[in-house]
Amino acid sequence: MTEKTLRSGALSPGLTGSPEHVKSSVSKFRINKDFLFEYKSVIALLIFMVAVSMISDSFFSTNNMLNILRQTSINAIIAVGMTFVILTSGIDLAVGSILALSGALAATLIGMDFNIMLVVTLTLAAGAAMGAMSGLIIAKGRVQAFIATLATMTLLRGATMVFTDGRPISASSGAASDAFSFIGSGYLFAIPFPIYLMAFTFLAAWFVLNHTRLGRYVYALGGNEAATRLSGINVDRIKLAVYSISGGLSALAGLIVTSRLASAQPTAGNSYELDAIAAVVLGGTSLTGGKGRITGTLVGVLIIGILNNALNLLNVSSYYQLIAKALVILLAVLVDTRSSRQS
């Protein structure tokens, strides 16, 4: 509103009032804009929550809140890895395939009576290695991230099909199967265990991005690769690191999914990369890299999680859910590009 008035006033000089008038409207406008810009995703989230709670009574119940967080945890954990990748101005399409293959690996190991700690460690390491493969192709082969991870995505999905023979692998029998089921379905102090995993992932990512060299280098690399290289930083190693992180976190999400279903599905994680990318972008991270915050990603995954939950509560059919989700994402990104163009 203020913006409109200001613009038209400035355009037709004859109508401009006294300088004081111009000044006051300008400064008011600036405060509003800065505030909105900084917190627009949080504000969107809050408005959204209020709106949903008005339509549905059950929305604000503790149960439903925990439910949302638990369901969100899988996308959240993947989105954290995606944030690292996108900050370096890359993209990781392979997260869903990594989730499926590491889930299948975990279920197999459980079936072979492996110790739970060993299963978790091996699965996470395997996920990181799969991510590293993308990283290697991108860094050493100088292939664009989109193409490189499109290839690894397809390759790993194929590998999953071969490995599982296209059939689910059960994780409900084996020495460690009870412990394994705790990962996705267990409760600690009346809070689902995946929520702890999600919280831990965010805290760790926040620490790495804001307080370590790796984090600083991730931002630098996304902002200006040539300058980062010329500052004596091993850019290839940073790329390798972010894709490994993304792979490892996809494997963690794979553990949760597999544990919850007590079996590994060969089609698990299909198109999960899209929700993760959407969450990162909703959180204000720029796809061109170098700009964004992990807290933004948290807000982004919550928006998507609550949206999914609300559409369920309102009994919207799953076909319409997709359309509604697409519209919200589009709207958010449009608002985002408009406001950043103005600043």
Place this chain on the structure above:
Amino acid sequence: MSTQSKSEPVFQMKDVIKIFPGVRALDGACLNIYPGRVMALLGENGAGKSTLMKVMTGIHRCDEGQLKYHGDDVVFRSSRDSRERGVSIIHQELNLIPELSIAENIFLSREPMGRFGRIDWKTMREEAQKLLDLLDVPFDPSTPVGKLSIGVQQMVEIAKALSFSSQVIVMDEPTDALTDKETESLFKVIRQLRSEGKGIVYISHRLQEIFQICDDATVMRDGRFIAETPVYQLTEDDIIEQMVGRSLEEQYPRIEVETGALALEVKNLSAPGVKGISFQLKEGEILGISGLMGAGRTELMKALYGANAAQSGEIRVAGEAKQIKTPAEALQSGIVYISEDRKGDGLVLELSVSENMSLCSLKRFQSAIGKINRSREMDSVQHFIKAFNIKTPSAKQLIKNLSGGNQQKVAIAKGLMINPRVLILDEPTRGVDVGAKKEIYQLINEFKNKGMSILLVSSDMPEVLGMSDRVLVMHEGKITGEFDRQEATQEKLMRCAVGKAA
């Protein structure tokens, strides 16, 4: 145009105020642009020159102030709007798309169209060629801009601004990256524009140029208007005094330092763009590297720094043979290189002042668990902000919001922070004001005094002559002359720079 008769200004700005968060960038700035005259806009780094021009051309909106164009109040909505109404600007920072050709860059978003909305490449190339001829640029319009040196890219920017056939043209430090010859062609064009009655604003930190090309001079300080004076009434000292508010003695404060052991020895080094280079550098010595643009100076420096792969030859640091294949290895051996191209590969514009400054030396601030000790980092950054007198509201300010000269100071501080043995400075005072130049020279001296060796690459001959203990001259990738300070003269350097024997 006689120098006495000033007609009404084509463009007039009065009492302009512009506030950025934490900075009063403009605080009562005024500027008059007269038809058929060149107005110099002068001031220290961060005085607000670029900001004033951005307010004028609709990139920023001012918080207060009056803008009059042809006598009418005016506010441009965008730089595009201003261009279409006859006011164009050549920005201090280059804004070209490296993958596109010269012609495509010049006519970006207003390509001449043929039938069926097809781009008329022939007309486009011909028009571009005309502009390039006007500016004596010896490149084909279809050359990708990314392949050109920064100087030639700057000429392309100038060609682009000319192509709008504007009434008012602003040039924000256009000669920053130009060779003397290119500068001469630019001046020729400026004189022609002036005779056509165009109003021109010329921003530069090279004061000699003001006397060569400008008719009037407006001086700003801290965002404020100080004075508008016809140039013929001014001396260089007057200008400096108006700019800094006090007079400066001795532009080049060279100091004598007892040189120590050999810090760097290069034997027969060949790398992309350089052939068979040998030289020595002692502790506490400043070795100037002179030459024309494209002589291979930057290529040599990048080879020493491991950013370009050396093909043959030997590099010894403090007597030890070193294999330097990456910048990381160079840093480890105590060699640091500060790029001439701030926006390209010098700084990360989206990061803050402190994050840029400490980028090379983060390891030093790391604790045992891998956490960066921010307060120690900040202490170090603050120290350099003070020592270099860097104008910024805080160390957390994004570097892209700093004025060009202050960005340069951050870049130099970044190199000094790792406390190197050999400091390579590539055009370190490009775009830096007279006062700050002297501050930078004094800082270089301070480190020289502590035994640091410095390679000073510069196209500014008085600077090379004034600061160096020895001077090397390069031409076409080879060293064509070496002079001691006493025997070096501008003429001798120039002869070697164009490839004639010393």
